[in-house]
Amino acid sequence: MKTRKHINLNVWPVAQRELREGARRPVNHRLRFLSAVVGTVLLWSIVANYQGAVERLGVWLLGGLHAVVLGLIFVIVPGLTADCIAREKREGTLGLLFLTPLKAGGIVAGKALVSLLRAFTLWLAVVPILIIPFLAGGVTWVDAFSALSLEFCATVLCLAAGLLASSVARERNTAFLLAYVFAACLCYLSSLLVALVIATQFAMFFSAGVFMGSIPWWRLNWIISPFFTGWDLGGWSMILTRNPGLGRIWKPLCLGSMLLSLLVFYLIARFAARRINRSWQDKVPSARRESLLRRYCTPLFQRRFRRKMQRTLDWNPIVWLQQYSWKARLSKWGLCLVFVLVLIGDLRNLGSDGNYLVHRWMLLILAGIYTFAGVSSFLEEKRSGALELILVTPISVNQLIFGRVWGLWKQFFPSAMIMLADYAVWVVYGGYITNEDQLALFIIVCGFLTLPVFATYFALRLKNLIVAAVLTWVALWIPWFLAEEAFENFVGVAYEQGMGFMMILPMFLSYLAFALLARSLLRHSLSRRIYSF
Numbered sequence: 001m002k003t004r005k006h007i008n009l010n011v012w013p014v015a016q017r018e019l020r021e022g023a024r025r026p027v028n029h030r031l032r033f034l035s036a037v038v039g040t041v042l043l044w045s046i047v048a049n050y051q052g053a054v055e056r057l058g059v060w061l062l063g064g065l066h067a068v069v070l071g072l073i074f075v076i077v078p079g080l081t082a083d084c085i086a087r088e089k090r091e092g093t094l095g096l097l098f099l100t101p102l103k104a105g106g107i108v109a110g111k112a113l114v115s116l117l118r119a120f121t122l123w124l125a126v127v128p129i130l131i132i133p134f135l136a137g138g139v140t141w142v143d144a145f146s147a148l149s150l151e152f153c154a155t156v157l158c159l160a161a162g163l164l165a166s167s168v169a170r171e172r173n174t175a176f177l178l179a180y181v182f183a184a185c186l187c188y189l190s191s192l193l194v195a196l197v198i199a200t201q202f203a204m205f206f207s208a209g210v211f212m213g214s215i216p217w218w219r220l221n222w223i224i225s226p227f228f229t230g231w232d233l234g235g236w237s238m239i240l241t242r243n244p245g246l247g248r249i250w251k252p253l254c255l256g257s258m259l260l261s262l263l264v265f266y267l268i269a270r271f272a273a274r275r276i277n278r279s280w281q282d283k284v285p286s287a288r289r290e291s292l293l294r295r296y297c298t299p300l301f302q303r304r305f306r307r308k309m310q311r312t313l314d315w316n317p318i319v320w321l322q323q324y325s326w327k328a329r330l331s332k333w334g335l336c337l338v339f340v341l342v343l344i345g346d347l348r349n350l351g352s353d354g355n356y357l358v359h360r361w362m363l364l365i366l367a368g369i370y371t372f373a374g375v376s377s378f379l380e381e382k383r384s385g386a387l388e389l390i391l392v393t394p395i396s397v398n399q400l401i402f403g404r405v406w407g408l409w410k411q412f413f414p415s416a417m418i419m420l421a422d423y424a425v426w427v428v429y430g431g432y433i434t435n436e437d438q439l440a441l442f443i444i445v446c447g448f449l450t451l452p453v454f455a456t457y458f459a460l461r462l463k464n465l466i467v468a469a470v471l472t473w474v475a476l477w478i479p480w481f482l483a484e485e486a487f488e489n490f491v492g493v494a495y496e497q498g499m500g501f502m503m504i505l506p507m508f509l510s511y512l513a514f515a516l517l518a519r520s521l522l523r524h525s526l527s528r529r530i531y532s533f
Contacts, residue, residue: 011106013102013110014097014111014114018084019117022114028118031122032122035126039065039129043064043129057136057138059238061136066147069126073158074154074184075470076466078158078180078182079162081111081163082162082165082166084115085107085163085166085276086166086172095280103273104277108276116159119159140237143237145251150254150257152258152261156264156265157183158187161181161183162179162183164271167276171380176376177372180372198253309323309324317395317403322403322408323410331411336414339415342358359423359426363419366412366416374408374455375465375469377455378404379459379465391526397523398523401523404452405453408455409449446479450515454476457518460526482510
């Protein structure tokens with residue numbers, strides 16, 4: 001009987017190849033610089049607005065910086081591994097790697113190691129700023145250990161989510177979208193697990209009037225969210241000092257969370273290795289798959305659908321390109337169906353704070369997917385060279401811009417109408433709408449109309465999706481800032497609560513001016529063939 005020999009993972013060739021490739025990418029240097037800039041701006045903002053005791057300034061700074069680091073981890077880290085394997089599939093280099101002595105486990109381990117090193121360098125860029133809370137005083141080793149353990153867990157889970165998405169997807173857009181979806185699910189489940197442990201051990205921790213029987217189990221992590229930032233309750237050390245019993249399990253709970261995140265990462269890496277080991281060769285689609293596609297992905301009213309698509313093609317071929325695929329139709333109506341089901345399931349909490357929180361999270365999800373679809377609009381055309389072919393066709397630049405913007409509007413209009421209907425029900429149930437509510441609704445509408453213009457411009461001029469998405473949101477908030485400054489300068493008083501209705505006209509003019517500016521820059525770039533590859 002032959003004994004199975006231990007197989008060493010040949011990690012270093014893959015890691016060396018990825019590190020050399022990453023060293024030539026300017027985006028890695030820009031991300032580190034951006035992380036340091038965001039941390040510095042937040043540090044200045046916290047210090048400028050802090051009004052508490054001086055001895056608690058360090059804890060307040062640590063909580064704010066820790067919250068920003070968690071946000072940067074969720075925004076940047078899933079994208080580090082989202083396309084590491086999918087890119088090899090698209091470019092056909094995954095098969096070349098298997099022709100070498102490399103194995104699937106070594107490939108996955110090498111790419112995961114390099115992604116972990118990149119995430120670590122992003123964290124190192126913020127370390128000089130994170131030292132300032134310790135110099136300010138009031139920070140204990142419990143606070144530092146809690147912040148490091150939570151950031152470590154978030155980083156490992158986000159890396160695992162990107163690795164999982166890269167192993168199951170092939171297209172770049174799909175891989176990035178799945179990476180953030182998986183990251184949100186893993187972070188939510190991990191925080192829910194911590195919340196359940198705390199809730200079962202210390203039910204009396206919750207504030208007076210809130211009982212375990214009245215809180216749904218899937219909202220416990222929202223109830224104890226201060227545990228994950230340590231900001232609102234004065235730091236982890238103060239929380240554990242007030243609850244000695246909680247202090248006995250908090251440190252083992254942090255260590256257990258770190259070990260559990262590593263276990264999840266290991267299991268996902270094993271799954272990714274098995275997945276690419278079976279799918280690295282291109283195979284002809286099976287008859288069963290073709291039958292399922294014809295049955296469930298074919299329009300029910302084919303003649304009506306064909307006439308509609310023909311009219312769209314004659315009117316604007318760019319709009320037709322964004323709607324002819326069954327994947328585009330599935331994502332359009334699938335997101336709408338998910339929103340409808342969530343709102344129906346939350347009808348019993350109508351008018352409560354929980355319903356408002358659900359509405360806010362749905363709005364953030366819609367904004368995130370809307371932004372991602374906008375910044376990735378020209379990605380495939382630039383990669384395949386189809387953009388050059390489109391630009392030499394009789395289609396004018398104005399038709400191209402309008403087709404992209406109209407296609408994005410039409411793609412997300414049903415989901416936006418679901419959100420608007422839910423907001424109307426909220427207003428009717430509450431019985432009133434304030435000026436601030438009117439202004440918030442107007443800002444959302446302006447953002448929905450102008451985001452495709454900004455996102456399309458940055459998608460054309462930039463190569464990195466994350467940078468394009470960040471700049472898109474910066475461009476969306478600049479009109480609000482300028483409108484507020486113009487209101488203060490022309491009216492002579494600072495903007496305050498209750499003046500929301502008076503801000504609508506300057507807000508409209510500001511968004512209109514910036515949208516026209518972005519459209520002019522986009523038209524100039526397309527006319528001169530100025531775009532990044």
